[in-house]
Amino acid sequence: NAGVMQNPRHLVRRRGQEARLRCSPMKGHSHVYWYRQLPEEGLKFMVYLQKENIIDESGMPKERFSAEFPKEGPSILRIQQVVRGDSAAYFCASSPQGDTQYFGPGTRLTVL
Amino acid sequence: GDSVTQMEGPVTLSEEAFLTINCTYTATGYPSLFWYVQYPGEGLQLLLKATKADDKGSNKGFEATYRKETTSFHLEKGSVQVSDSAVYFCALSGNAGNNRKLIWGLGTSLAVNP
Numbered sequence: 001n002a003g004v005m006q007n008p009r010h011l012v013r014r015r016g017q018e019a020r021l022r023c024s025p026m027k028g029h030s031h032v033y034w035y036r037q038l039p040e041e042g043l044k045f046m047v048y049l050q051k052e053n054i055i056d057e058s059g060m061p062k063e064r065f066s067a068e069f070p071k072e073g074p075s076i077l078r079i080q081q082v083v084r085g086d087s088a089a090y091f092c093a094s095s096p097q098g099d100t101q102y103f104g105p106g107t108r109l110t111v112l
Numbered sequence: 113g114d115s116v117t118q119m120e121g122p123v124t125l126s127e128e129a130f131l132t133i134n135c136t137y138t139a140t141g142y143p144s145l146f147w148y149v150q151y152p153g154e155g156l157q158l159l160l161k162a163t164k165a166d167d168k169g170s171n172k173g174f175e176a177t178y179r180k181e182t183t184s185f186h187l188e189k190g191s192v193q194v195s196d197s198a199v200y201f202c203a204l205s206g207n208a209g210n211n212r213k214l215i216w217g218l219g220t221s222l223a224v225n226p
Contacts, residue, residue, distance in 0.1 A: 006155075033212075044216070045215070048211055055211060059213075100158060100161065101214065103148075103156040104155055
């Protein structure tokens with residue numbers, strides 16, 4: 001059983017561009033969580049999704065950020081018009097219903 | 113709201129030394145408690161967990177006991193190795209419903225010297 005896959009592993013964007021981060025959960029997992037790890041800060045919850053539904057987006061910035069988890073395909077975290085403050089490591093985790101979360105290797109976003 | 117506080121690092125130890133990393137929490141209800149480890153340049157790996165009071169989680173020689181009376185979940189290992197050098201995160205999640213979002217401590221960096 002392959003682990004949680006994230007791609008790309010490293011992403012460089014210029015200010016104002018869009019960033020798309022992908023997360024493929026483990027087989028059989030229908031719950032996906034996204035977290036952000038800012039430099040010198042801890043991990044912060046961003047959003048919790050189930051297939052085709054956003055369940056909890058209380059940690060998402062109100063503007064420029066969106067997430068989806070379609071019926072087919074990976075979960076996508078989208079950041080529009082990136083700014084330098086968006087530079088961080090973004091981790092996704094998947095779980096079966098209400099259980100332990102398994103993390104992907106993360107996407108390290110650098111905004112120039 | 114819920115929160116996790118863990119001791120600040122970095123912690124530097126010699127090989128075979130005893131390790132304790134303190135973690136305390138504030139939460140409503142009865143959370144589950146976790147320790148995750150992050151090796152340099154990698155993602156987060158679950159190290160151990162405990163889901164109710166007095167449970168002891170253990171893995172790879174690491175242990176932590178869920179202490180409700182002191183709201184603590186301290187990580188211990190009797191004899192550390194160089195390969196244990198990493199950042200350790202304490203975290204909690206609620207147990208109600210399917211939303212198990214994790215609330216994290218800031219992480220404690222551990223360096224083990226030969």
